[in-house]
Amino acid sequence: MSVEGVFYPDNAKDILSSFEYFNDIVSKQFTFLLYNKKIKALIVPHAGYMYSGFSANLAYRNVKTNPIRVVVIGPSHTNTFKGISLKEYDFYETPLGDVKADCEYIRSLKTKFHFVSFEHEEHSTEVQFPFIKHYFPKAALVEIVYGKNADLDSVIEEVMQEKDTLLLISTDLSHFYNQEKANKLDSCCIEGIEKLDIDLLKKGEACGMQGVVSLINVVKKMNLHVKSIDYRTSGDITGDMDRVVGYYSAIIYKGKI
DSSP states (O other), X not given: OOSBTTTBOSSHHHHHHHXXXXXXXXXXXXXXXXXXXXXXXXXXXXXXXXXXXXXHHHHHHTOOSOOSEEEEEEEOSSOOOBSXXXXXXXXXXXXXXXXXXXXXXXXXXXXXXXXXXXXXXXXXXXXXXXXXXXXXTTOEEEEEEEOBTOXXXXXXXXXXXXXXXXXXXXXXXXXXXXXXXXXXXXXXXXXXXXXXXXXXXXXXXXXXXXXXXXXXXXXXXXXXEEEEEEEEEHHXXXXXXXSEEEEEEEEEESSOO
């Protein structure tokens, strides 16, 4: 693992304490953001748990079913490449225990789409693994990392059509502006996601913009719906409003709220 002990605790006790802390806040202040809907996908942030863990956890709390697999798609921060990488592992390590990889589904995807392959050490996907292990202990995992010019629409649509499969699109929003400018940029992203308006979405900034744009394309095609769950910045947590990062989570679901 590449970011254990940096982005999230390196032991089960502290990870579970983090989840308990987040859920205690939810039970006291945020129950109005828990919905009983058929969740097909989540948008989740990927910073350190002290910054974005609450936003991500609140999205995970909305999933009431137990998927047989979870597919997490995130942007590459450490490797520069074109396209989409899908590497076949046997399992993924977490301090809460290993998460089994869905090798059969990985091989199936490889017969349908073109992927490149390299050893992933990507925090945008890895920070989701403990959440997955905790909330969906029986689910198998597929990790997809993308670089430049990634054609994600068809892959996302394929995943979204699978029964008992949860898709995670990992992204943070704007990086290193002051709080006022970050809020303005991030509001474009959030409103664009809520209105399924790609042009408005692109007026904001997100490190996982390609993944979010492709997700919205598929949401429109499949007649699904999006509900924002949480937004905050690192400044809201640390008090430093001069250089912040935006964090956001949402649910994608069938039917109406």
